[in-house]
Amino acid sequence: MATLGSSQPPAEASVPSRVSTAPVTELVPRHSALVRVTHWIGTVCFFALLVSGIEIVISHPRFYWGETGTVLTKPLFQLPIPSSRRLVPTGYGYVLPDQNGWSRALHFEAAWIVLLTGLLYVISGLLTRHFRKDLIPGKADLSRRALLSSFVKPLRFQRPSAAEASSYNGLQRLTYLFVIFVLFPLVIWSGLAMSLAFASAFPWSVTLLGGRQSSRTIHFFVSLALVLFLFVHVAMVCVAGFWSRTGAMITGRTGTRKEHA
Amino acid sequence: MINLSRRKLIVSGLAAAAGASGLAVVARLAQKYGLVPPDHGGIYGLGETLTYASQRLLTRHSLGREFPRNQISPRPFPNELAPLTEDFKRLQAGGFADWRLYIDGLVHQPAAFSIADLKSYPSRSHITELACEEGWSYIAEWIGVPLSHVLHRVGVHPQARYVVYVSMEPDTWDSIDMADALHPQTLLCYGMNGSELPVAHGGPLRMRLPRQVGYKNIKFITRLTVTDSLKGLGNGCGAVACEYGYAWYAGI
Numbered sequence: 314m315a316t317l318g319s320s321q322p323p324a325e326a327s328v329p330s331r332v333s334t335a336p337v338t339e340l341v342p343r344h345s346a347l348v349r350v351t352h353w354i355g356t357v358c359f360f361a362l363l364v365s366g367i368e369i370v371i372s373h374p375r376f377y378w379g380e381t382g383t384v385l386t387k388p389l390f391q392l393p394i395p396s397s398r399r400l401v402p403t404g405y406g407y408v409l410p411d412q413n414g415w416s417r418a419l420h421f422e423a424a425w426i427v428l429l430t431g432l433l434y435v436i437s438g439l440l441t442r443h444f445r446k447d448l449i450p451g452k453a454d455l456s457r458r459a460l461l462s463s464f465v466k467p468l469r470f471q472r473p474s475a476a477e478a479s480s481y482n483g484l485q486r487l488t489y490l491f492v493i494f495v496l497f498p499l500v501i502w503s504g505l506a507m508s509l510a511f512a513s514a515f516p517w518s519v520t521l522l523g524g525r526q527s528s529r530t531i532h533f534f535v536s537l538a539l540v541l542f543l544f545v546h547v548a549m550v551c552v553a554g555f556w557s558r559t560g561a562m563i564t565g566r567t568g569t570r571k572e573h574a
Numbered sequence: 575m576i577n578l579s580r581r582k583l584i585v586s587g588l589a590a591a592a593g594a595s596g597l598a599v600v601a602r603l604a605q606k607y608g609l610v611p612p613d614h615g616g617i618y619g620l621g622e623t624l625t626y627a628s629q630r631l632l633t634r635h636s637l638g639r640e641f642p643r644n645q646i647s648p649r650p651f652p653n654e655l656a657p658l659t660e661d662f663k664r665l666q667a668g669g670f671a672d673w674r675l676y677i678d679g680l681v682h683q684p685a686a687f688s689i690a691d692l693k694s695y696p697s698r699s700h701i702t703e704l705a706c707e708e709g710w711s712y713i714a715e716w717i718g719v720p721l722s723h724v725l726h727r728v729g730v731h732p733q734a735r736y737v738v739y740v741s742m743e744p745d746t747w748d749s750i751d752m753a754d755a756l757h758p759q760t761l762l763c764y765g766m767n768g769s770e771l772p773v774a775h776g777g778p779l780r781m782r783l784p785r786q787v788g789y790k791n792i793k794f795i796t797r798l799t800v801t802d803s804l805k806g807l808g809n810g811c812g813a814v815a816c817e818y819g820y821a822w823y824a825g826i
Contacts, residue, residue, distance in 0.1 A: 373709035383651035383710040400654055414819025422621025510629045510785045510825030514636040525711055
């Protein structure tokens, strides 16, 4: 029906396809129900973990490497923020209120929910071959030219072509695989390593990361990487068309309908 | 438009009923095997319960990580103390000779122990990490008498489920389940790094639980109460810390 592939010009030229006068109404399936549900549960948990994580860091914004570290030892680095504890030397003349009680409770509850949701997603992704079909890049996706173009296009605020909008390019596939199979497991592992009881049953979980304080520092940096991913992810969604992309993640369908049509 | 056949309706109704009764069975079993913490209510009850239940299943008998002597932190950080009370200062002036640890509740013989009494019992020491929920941690050698030894001495009733421990500091108390109370590393700690436990670190007597974070390791212990329920105490969540929003179980 629509004008897919009817002409040869570089894909991007046909994107905001002015060819059709009426908005294109054909909607194609984009995300499975399970992907959509787990995506939004994950989103809520991500923000809960982020806010509560920041609150917990405020009570001791110093980071160390190795097993131990206190205000009496030299930190690896200290965040230039005020603290919610009087004995932390921050250079600020005031102490923030203690918010750790609910922050810890919310952090662990959200961690449980996102962990169980993530397990459901990974298991179903393996069973339905979601990873193989939608995320493992093909050879063509990994050519230098393809990767470079998928990197440069969003920087020029070019929308993906209709064909691209119903799939992921090589760079996106690699990024999602990295987030799902490297960053998420690492943030869970380094978080669990900080649990004294968990570490008593699985001491290697701490020693492999270089000690308790190293685990905490790794947890912080992996979280930072996930926040960076969030920014890029949302920026890409905006470039591709915020409402159509977000709509696809809610309704499961996508069309080539124009944003401002 | 909505294509809900009767069969679909019945099947999903049955599935929902099965799910609900399954949950009820799980809840009953969890209660029976002591996997539900006293602070299981409220919006964070789900997380608290999942953490406590899974860690009890995984770590009931595991030992907290111990370290070689050369990893002892040269400067252990004593956290902020509330101003010491007059009662405490008077006992301190007497070298804590009159300090007593009272034990009551579900025991055969309620008793009072002096620090000298406790030191005369078989001691145990471990080099473990004290980790604060804020994020900092240090390693020290902790010396004391296993809480289990003192409990066996007074004889605990079989229906005991928790040990409540009360500090000399006003309005400071906490509690642990029997798994932690009888754990071999749980100490009534009176020594640190080869000498007396300094007052700054909770001397003359501190509860030392290497598998829970710092705030469960209460300083200046004067009373233990063995009980089968925490309902009548404070807001019923088993600790003063809970009243400030902190979890009763702090293995994480």
